[in-house]
Amino acid sequence: MRLSKLLFISLAVILPLVFYAPVTAQDGGQDQPYYIVQEGDSLWGIAARFEVTLEDLQQANNISDPGQLVIGARLIIPGLNGVNGRLGTITVTYGETLRGLSRHYSLSELTLAQLNRFISPAELYVGVTLIVPAIENQNSVSSGRANLTSGQSLLELAVLRGEDAWSLAVTNNLPDTWAGLPGNMFLVAGDSQVETPAGLPEAITKVEVDPLRMIQGGTTVVKIVAPPGITLSGSLADRTLNFFPQDYGYVALQGIHAMTPPGFYPLTLAGELSGGQRFAISQDVLIQDANFPYDPSLQVDPVTVDPAVTEPEKELWESLGVPVTPEKMWDGQFASPVPPEFTECWPSLFGNRRSYNGSAYDYFHSGLDFCGQIGTELYASAPGKVVYTGSLTVRGGVVVIDHGWGVYTAYDHLSKSLVQPGDMVQPGQLIGLGGDTGRTTGPHLHWEVWVGGVQVNPQDWLARAYP
Template sequence: MSPARVPGVRWWFLPGFAAGLSLLLTACGGASADSDDGIRVTLVTPIVSNPTPTVIPGTTPTPIVPPELVISTFEVHQAGAVLVSVTGDITGGTASFLGRNYKLAKGSQSMFAFVAVDTEDPVGPQPLRVDVTLKNSSKVTLQDTVHVVRTDWTVDSLEFTDEQTQALLDPKVVADELAMLKTIYGGVTPEKLWTGAWQVPVMGALTARYGEQRSINGSVPSGHHGGTDFGAAEGTPVVATNSGRVVLARQLKVRGTMVIIDHGGGLFSGYAHLSKTLVTEGQLVASGDPIAEVGNTGLSTGAHLHWEMASQGILLDALRFTDGTNGF
């Protein structure tokens, strides 16, 4: 998908420049740099207009490429993500959405963050705010509105053996694994390790969507399936959905043998219930590289791949990274 560029992109500075700032403000040239993955600029809505700057006589204003806010979509589903990029001469920034803050990471042509929407986040129009610092140390705030669209979750009934149920119901086993994953998924590597499009990591039939609520051995449906499941024969190759660094390749109790890839900027992909891994922790992988083989390890009722995506600790619908509904 390639959203059309909306003309008339403008930029404004908030009050509070350092005294004597010799910044030349020109009419907006609409910097034409692409966002980090090649998506075009969409729209910037200013919140405060700029007072006329003062140029101190005898000084030469330093030209600054104005910041532009680039967002991948104005409509995002629950469990979707918005790629937020800011181009221009900026040194850092923070995106804020739905009460969460995302430090911008350095990309090849911009600074970016994958802003997440959780399964139960409120639907409707929500403000997106990005505070950035320019190379001359001045601060700029950009904002826009993104509409969160409701997702209707499906329900699945699962049957586990006594042994599996025992493992599942041992709260310490589940809690320890979740805590470890939360620590990994909550990290932010401030550089871009992903590139280009995302790909489905295995050839197989979709057997359980992200977000599905579960009834286990007849229990009341609860929770949300944190990944996307594909049924495939044991030994089927699993490839990296995108480039990044392997941060986990080991055996866990619930998710079985698992690989996690850090894609930078707080975004991770996880691959669970594997029969074997082909990578080691710390290794850099390219998009499409074989990283493991499908298996039936951990709490699993048959050979399949459980594929997770997480942005700064929030599990997201991985298929929205490949079906275009996130706008990238």
């Protein structure tokens, strides 16, 4: 599925395929399921969406040249049983159930399952793309336009609109879901979403999960649109979610551990509505492999990999990120912690699998490394409160800053710390000097971002605003 999507993205980029031409529907049988070609579609993209081969699609529609695709043409989709008429695709959002979708699309649960080659309803995980009959009166899949606002990613736009970010990227001829600049106008799908997912209690109108498909080392945002006065708890992949009230309802941020085995994990929500009615829901989400590279085995001072030293230090380190301050102190993207000449100089990225002195690859790189020298100025990335400074065997001289909501940044291998626990800091404020203390192979800054007790990919926090 993922491979075919990647293939379809690459092909869509290499070959912009849609030619503007008078709308001439191909002659297709009225009783066979069909799809109407939209602006931005490619034959490869359509084949991937409906999980049919390009050859079968060409054959069913007598297309000799896949480049000759006409907007508005009617394409028969072969190999689908139990459904006829116009087809579209939707991305399943949290709380949608097979029963609810069956009602919405007037299609039996069995047909819906067969159409999407389901074996069990459990496969209706958050973020899966489903083939569904198009509901008439929505005469175009790409029927709207939307603007990216400052700090908003295409992925976020897709999530907010309940759309598949990959389809959105393809529709807009973008190389991937991260492309797209603020202010850009995008073609988006019409309002094809199910209004309120059937699996949610009535008072909760929407649960937005961003990204819909999670990735190792990623940061997940869970937004609950609900009136005030409900109590709410939840967990994601066995981590407790911390919810904070917002004007639209509640929000939680949670890191996905870089070593989490890829697969399905439950996102559960439970609580009590303002009327005293209790609820508990659970649906699987997909955590994907980030394909972190394997670094060559590193040679370091043996004392820095001795469990008698590393375990107590790890325990202390992890305990620092546990307290959840209810006040959110930051706003917008995080700033680079180093002077401008080093902001994009990264000797090592987050997540790389590591082995020390010939050990197994049981370690991963828990931060982003920045170039620098002994004495390079280091700055706070966001407003916050210093909660720890000290000198550790593995991490060397360190500063840890609490930004609220369970979000922390940590700065390692410092030659000198210039702040004290309890100090309030602002972004850009000098907090220490670079060094090569602790387990290093040379001077650099090792910079970590923690979300809900989990070290996440810091590049995400430099690239976009959370939540």
